Amino acid sequence: MKGLKENFQKINILIIGAGIIGKFTALELAEQGYQVTIVDPAHNKSSSNAALGLLMGHMYQKRNGRSWRLRKESIELWPKWIKFLQKFNKKLKIEKPLIQLTSDNQKFEKLEKFVKQTADQNLKILKKDSSIIKNLNKAFETNNLQGLISYEDGKIEPHALLNTLDIYLKYKKVNFLSDEIIAIKKSKDKWISNSKNDEKIESDAIILCNSLKALDLIDNTSHTIYLKPVLGQAVELYVDDKKINLLSLPRHFSINGKNIMPITKNKIIIGSTDEFSTRPRKDSFESLTNFLEKKPKWINCAKTTKSWYGIRCRPEGEPSPIIKHLETGLILCTGFYKNGFLLAPACTSWVANELKKIF
Numbered sequence: 001m002k003g004l005k006e007n008f009q010k011i012n013i014l015i016i017g018a019g020i021i022g023k024f025t026a027l028e029l030a031e032q033g034y035q036v037t038i039v040d041p042a043h044n045k046s047s048s049n050a051a052l053g054l055l056m057g058h059m060y061q062k063r064n065g066r067s068w069r070l071r072k073e074s075i076e077l078w079p080k081w082i083k084f085l086q087k088f089n090k091k092l093k094i095e096k097p098l099i100q101l102t103s104d105n106q107k108f109e110k111l112e113k114f115v116k117q118t119a120d121q122n123l124k125i126l127k128k129d130s131s132i133i134k135n136l137n138k139a140f141e142t143n144n145l146q147g148l149i150s151y152e153d154g155k156i157e158p159h160a161l162l163n164t165l166d167i168y169l170k171y172k173k174v175n176f177l178s179d180e181i182i183a184i185k186k187s188k189d190k191w192i193s194n195s196k197n198d199e200k201i202e203s204d205a206i207i208l209c210n211s212l213k214a215l216d217l218i219d220n221t222s223h224t225i226y227l228k229p230v231l232g233q234a235v236e237l238y239v240d241d242k243k244i245n246l247l248s249l250p251r252h253f254s255i256n257g258k259n260i261m262p263i264t265k266n267k268i269i270i271g272s273t274d275e276f277s278t279r280p281r282k283d284s285f286e287s288l289t290n291f292l293e294k295k296p297k298w299i300n301c302a303k304t305t306k307s308w309y310g311i312r313c314r315p316e317g318e319p320s321p322i323i324k325h326l327e328t329g330l331i332l333c334t335g336f337y338k339n340g341f342l343l344a345p346a347c348t349s350w351v352a353n354e355l356k357k358i359f
Contacts, residue, residue: 010035011359014193014203016181016217017210018043020051020158021333023165024344025207027081028352030172037175037201039193040210044162047211048340050310052234052259052271053158054252055342058122059100059150061114066319070346075152077345082156088171089164096154099126099253101136101147103292108146115148122152132250139249141296155252155261156341177201184217184330191329204359205329207351212313214334223326226316230337233284234271236263236306241298258291267305274337280309312337323347325354 011034015022018040026036040046057075062068078094085092102108115123126133126147137145169176180196184206193201208214212227239246246262253260261269270288275281284307289299314337315322321335321343333351336343 011205011355012037012203013205013207013355014039014181014191014201015207015209016040016193016214017046017208017334018176019046019048019209019211020162020340020344021048021336021347022046022207022209023162023169025209025333025348025351026169026174027165028348029355030169030174032352034355036169036172037177037203038169039177039179039181039195039201041178041180041196043176043178047232047310047312048158048162050232050234050308051158051341052261052269053156053161053341054098054154054259055094055156056098056100056150056153056339057342058120058152059098059148061110063118070343071339073346073349074343077349078342081345085161085164085168088167089160092156092160092164094154094156095251097149097151097250098153098155099132099147099149099250101126101133101145101253101255103142103144103146103256111146111148122150124149124151136249136253139244139296140255140292142292142294144293145255158341161341181217186327186329205331205355208330208332209334211334212311214332218326218332225322225332227313227322227335228276228316229278230312230314231275231277231280231309232272232312233275233280233288233307233309234269235284235288235304236267236269237289237299237302238305239266239268239298239302241301244298256291258288268302276314278311312340321347323350328358331355 013029013034013036015026015038018038026038030036057071060071112125115125126149128146133145137143181193182196183194185192191203191206245265246268247265249262259271273287313335315335322332324332326332331351333347
């Protein structure tokens with residue numbers, strides 16, 4: 001969060017894509033003193049607006065490699081950024097804890113082993129005799145659920161975060177252009193971006209945060225990058241059963257890979273799918289609610305009151321996400337098909353450090 005030197009002629013940065021990564025990158029760079037412009041034809045309709053906002057860091061089982069380093073850094077950065085953004089939205093917070101459940105005994109044994117080996121004080125195993133598990137087993141009409149609870153992981157409300165970022169970026173006079181960049185090229189020491197509306201935007205650097213469309217702007221003879229669409233669906237269900245009070249359940253938890261969030265006494269959100277397509281499957285209710293061997297009766301009788309989806313991209317042949325300095329002043333930061341919200345602080349910090357090497 002350190003600013004650039006005083007009397008510094010502002011460097012112009014163009015960010016293409018206004019999802020969580022694009023906006024967070026704009027926040028980081030604006031704080032460091034860069035002049036930032038974000039271009040997106042529909043910045044309020046990105047896949048980030050369809051996300052559930054879960055932040056799963058401490059309970060991530062792989063504790064080595066690049067993925068863990070990014071998570072670890074983000075875990076440390078998130079509290080600092082939340083405190084900073086609360087100047088613009090006092091209600092913004094990370095809702096903790098986060099619970100991960102399974103009905104598979106072998107997977108539970110792996111969770112037990114993981115917690116013992118890491119000795120992370122923020123993690124605790126939840127066995128069948130715990131009050132939380134008893135309540136969940138009763139609600140889901142089973143006796144097989146077990147898992148772990150992470151007291152530092154949780155959820156951030158996606159729309160609240162994105163709206164807060166918008167308020168901050170407006171305050172910092174970050175330019176928003178509702179346009180689409182269709183071509184970019186290097187001209188001497190500047191980058192020239194051509195838009196669909198025949199605008200020419202000159203910048204000192206370009207940050208590509210526009211998911212699959214980033215490939216349309218990259219010279220594929222120089223850079224071999226493969227991205228595959230990943231569509232995620234979620235549903236909101238209404239439960240018309242007086243015996244069920246969904247608010248008696250934890251605020252957010254997962255069962256066998258499906259994320260569940262009670263929002264009222266009678267409404268619950270379940271997400272999400274991983275579909276390698278750009279068109280949502282029509283059997284979303286079945287694929288989202290089939291997370292137990294036998295569905296509880298209240299889910300079978302529930303009505304779908306809302307459904308939505310978002311399309312992200314998954315890198316092929318390399319780890320997710322892609323964070324690469326392709327050419328001097330051209331940075332690719334995309335491929336967040338999972339955990340884009342969690343990893344935003346670490347990835348945007350990496351972008352800022354790359355820019356420091358050239359400016």
